[in-house]
Amino acid sequence: MVEKKTIKLDDVAKLAGVSKTTVSRVLNNRGYLSEKTIKKVHEAMDELNYRPNAIARQLFKQKTNLVALVFPTVDNPFFAELEAELEKRFDRLGYRVLMGNSQNNPKKERDYLKLLLNHQVDGLIVGSHNQGISEYKKTTRPIVSIERFVGKQIPVVSSDNYQGGLLAVQRLLNDGCKHIIHTNYPINLVSPNELRQQAYEDLMNKHNRKPITYSVSFDVSDEEKERVFRKMFQEHPEVDGIFADNDTNASLIIRIGKEFNRHVPDDLKVVGYDGANITRMLSPELTTVQQPIPEMATKAVELLLQLINGKTDVKSVTLPVKLINSTTA
Amino acid sequence: MVEKKTIKLDDVAKLAGVSKTTVSRVLNNRGYLSEKTIKKVHEAMDELNYRPNAIARQLFKQKTNLVALVFPTVDNPFFAELEAELEKRFDRLGYRVLMGNSQNNPKKERDYLKLLLNHQVDGLIVGSHNQGISEYKKTTRPIVSIERFVGKQIPVVSSDNYQGGLLAVQRLLNDGCKHIIHTNYPINLVSPNELRQQAYEDLMNKHNRKPITYSVSFDVSDEEKERVFRKMFQEHPEVDGIFADNDTNASLIIRIGKEFNRHVPDDLKVVGYDGANITRMLSPELTTVQQPIPEMATKAVELLLQLINGKTDVKSVTLPVKLINSTTA
DNA sequence: TTTTATATGTCAATCGGTTGACAGAAATTT
DNA sequence: AAATTTCTGTCAACCGATTGACATATAAAA
Incomplete structure (x- = not known):
């Protein structure tokens, strides 16, 4: 079997006859570049079917564009809709979403918190109902909770x-x-x-x-x-x-x-x-x-992004609910 | 505001009075280590509240332990249960799961495929129903599909x-x-x-x-x-x-x-x-x-892991269904 | 006593991009 | 013609952990 070597930025540079930096500039649209060079580099990338390694980029940028949703389970209409709405919004903002179904298991909740602390995700939205997760108190990293009190510093989105x-x-x-x-x-x-x-x-x-x-x-x-x-x-x-x-x-x-x-x-x-x-x-x-699920999702995303962007005085919010009359009674 | 510096392996090494490699050995349980050294290192890690940077580790290991689930939406009982079952199983195996709700949007499906090709995830489970995603044909990376024909090389898990x-x-x-x-x-x-x-x-x-x-x-x-x-x-x-x-x-x-x-x-x-x-x-x-959702999840995880571990002749499977009689009729 | 196995630890290259610092060439101003 | 601005591009350090290669010390075996 032919060993398939991963194409890296350096290979593109060599084929295009330029330096690594030049290729990186083309990739990131940075600095001054001649049309000719841009074309050469793009051709080389196409020819080699080059895919930049996102992990390397994340390491340097110190940002993964990943957030985790920690809820009891997605197999429940309320959480499913909430997670779907959250995912939709995060996706639009360029964030990928990790599913963290904690099954109300404190260990799993802690595990996801570790992910955050290990720099693998940029933020956390927690909606599971475990108690005594002391780790929350130790961190100042971005966390927003939904319908749950977690700690003084952590903003809560809830309905009324x-x-x-x-x-x-x-x-x-x-x-x-x-x-x-x-x-x-x-x-x-x-x-x-x-x-x-x-x-x-x-x-x-x-x-x-x-x-x-x-x-x-x-x-x-x-x-x-x-x-x-x-x-x-x-x-x-x-x-x-x-x-x-x-x-x-x-x-x-x-x-x-x-x-x-x-x-x-x-x-x-x-x-x-x-x-x-x-x-x-x-x-x-x-x-x-x-419960106003789409609005709760919107707010939670908004607050988490504020935290990720370094805002410090992020406030909890409460949203109004509505009585839905049955169709038959 | 006090700038909070990230603690890295090197800081632990300095505090414990050992080299980086030694700390890494403690972290990964590799090679020979004295009880004394292990203790010293652990104490230093605790004191500094050290958290290893998972991204750096992923870069070196060329593995993220992340898989993505690409389904139309999680806001549907079938997909919700399927994704919940998949997540449960992957979690047990040490994999985190990315939610990719494609809304049957080919662009989003392509985006997630890119994630795979960018080495950001180790594998993909696809269940959305877009057509003509030609990218699938180009890749030999680990993909399993559920209830959907994607391409000759890609194994399918479906019910009968x-x-x-x-x-x-x-x-x-x-x-x-x-x-x-x-x-x-x-x-x-x-x-x-x-x-x-x-x-x-x-x-x-x-x-x-x-x-x-x-x-x-x-x-x-x-x-x-x-x-x-x-x-x-x-x-x-x-x-x-x-x-x-x-x-x-x-x-x-x-x-x-x-x-x-x-x-x-x-x-x-x-x-x-x-x-x-x-x-x-x-x-x-x-x-x-x-449909036998838990069994389908089990099979899909099993097949994807085979692919991730380099197995080449991974076969599609079909699972039996069952008629559920109503409670009233 | 010499050889060999076992234990403990260090150095530097590596994973794959990114970017600040710098240099030379071309275009524009004075 | 000299000075300044605008392009185009290269070099090397860096993000943070991992590990093969190597050095030394100690214990066990011959």
């Missing part, structure tokens, strides 16, 4: 969780629900969505109702989730309204409800959360609080 | 599309459907799922029925898709069975069907395709042909 909670619960109240239950992640996870629970409790208390919350961790199996929701219907047969923490769970709750002979929207009203495209497509009948 | 087509149509026939319509991508896209159409037509012909296919391009707006499906119901009011090209379209068709007062499964039977987790979660009532 308190308002979202109000919208959802108010809707259930308006629809005449008497016994409203809330499902949420375990609140020990440092996430702004505990504000939803706050809103739920505030509104319930205001109406002299007793708030009841069922917690389901994000990363347990579907079977475990089903178990919890069955328990919910068993322990609270009076329930007639549910404010679910996300649309997938809302959908699951509706299915479990059917087992208990509850039918939406007659016997049971459910409001979900997130309102991602895919969910709207596959479950259009679901009422939900929609 | 012909069998999937048979299962879907046979199911509709068994359920007593008399007028079955198939929806598909425009077949000019070089994809093995034209085999589904083949199966549909073969089976229809065998039963002396006239095959009717409606084509919807993958990347048009939801509104356009709705338009096409409405047209389908208008032009063929007799339709009582539909074999859809994917679950999202199946869900959309069911919704449009309701507009025409067709109710599943009484007046209309629909079989979707893909059977991704998210879809099963959000639309459990949908009958579908399930």
Whole structure:
């Protein structure tokens, strides 16, 4: 087998009869160059089918144009849409995007942080919900978080969780629900969505109702989730309204409800959360609080770029949410 | 502001009172080293909070441990699950994964191919459906495709599309459907799922029925898709069975069907395709042909690694599909 | 005691581009 | 004709880690 040698800048220079620097100038459009030389160099590059080695360039420039997205998984409509929107925007700006699906595994989250610290990526967007990753406190390198508190120095992009909670619960109240239950992640996870629970409790208390919350961790199996929701219907047969923490769970709750002979929207009203495209497509009948995913992506990219470009006083932002009415109820 | 200097290997060497090579030996566990030296070096690294520069290492090693996934979008249950499964497997093997959502845009697909040729990634997994990307023919670098024919040299991982087509149509026939319509991508896209159409037509012909296919391009707006499906119901009011090209379209068709007062499964039977987790979660009532996504990911990773490791006769594989019965019908 | 194996460490070239410093030639000004 | 500006191009250091070649010291074997 013929050993295929990598063509390097030097080979191009030799063939074109110029120096390495001249070739580099042609590549980077730098300094003064004669038309003749440019042509010669381009011909040599074509003839040799030359491809500059990006790694060498990155080493010198101290920049990779890579960012990493650290989220629990891409296999979830909210994160999938968010990551897709982020990728689209970064791509336009000349950044490539590393997928870091942490599965809510602190080790993997740390690994990606190491990537950042090893100069392999220029910045990080974190949306996974691990706690106690102390490394975040040690670094001043560019990190933006989405819907999660990470540390004092790290700007957060989130949607208005308190308002979202109000919208959802108010809707259930308006629809005449008497016994409203809330499902949420375990609140020990440092996430702004505990504000939803706050809103739920505030509104319930205001109406002299007793708030009841069922917690389901994000990363347990579907079977475990089903178990919890069955328990919910068993322990609270009076329930007639549910404010679910996300649309997938809302959908699951509706299915479990059917087992208990509850039918939406007659016997049971459910409001979900997130309102991602895919969910709207596959479950259009679901009422939900929609997070402004494209806008959140835009903001997160904007903030990360500010950090990458050396800005120091980068501020967190909160974006408004919207109640999406179901198509059937 | 204090300029924060990057700590490099040389700084560690100086603090530990040894040479650069010695530090490198400690880092890479190479050659003979005294316990004492190892300890000294580690202490120096800790004290300086040293992080090796991965780019420099990559330059020397001529390996980035990066692979790119080029798919139309991650915002689709099938691709999302596939990419998540791929990422999980690559991560275990020490590879980081670049997201390349091509939106079926040939330019973006070419850009990612360039990344490969620029030595920025060690391999590529392509699943987007662009045509005429001639660059693929020029390269011998590691590429594996999923559910798509790219070129003679490039191994393909696909599921058994012909069998999937048979299962879907046979199911509709068994359920007593008399007028079955198939929806598909425009077949000019070089994809093995034209085999589904083949199966549909073969089976229809065998039963002396006239095959009717409606084509919807993958990347048009939801509104356009709705338009096409409405047209389908208008032009063929007799339709009582539909074999859809994917679950999202199946869900959309069911919704449009309701507009025409067709109710599943009484007046209309629909079989979707893909059977991704998210879809099963959000639309459990949908009958579908399930592709073995985890197995496809496993195979694709396996083949790509063979290529990366220099194997030359890497063979394409086809994996079996499964009909998933709806929960309600 | 001499030879050989094992342990410890240093030097300098290398991976493949990039760019500041500098030099000579041609064009323009004074 | 001399001085200045504009082109065109070369040289060598540099980005940061890796490793083959080599030197010396110590321990084990002959």
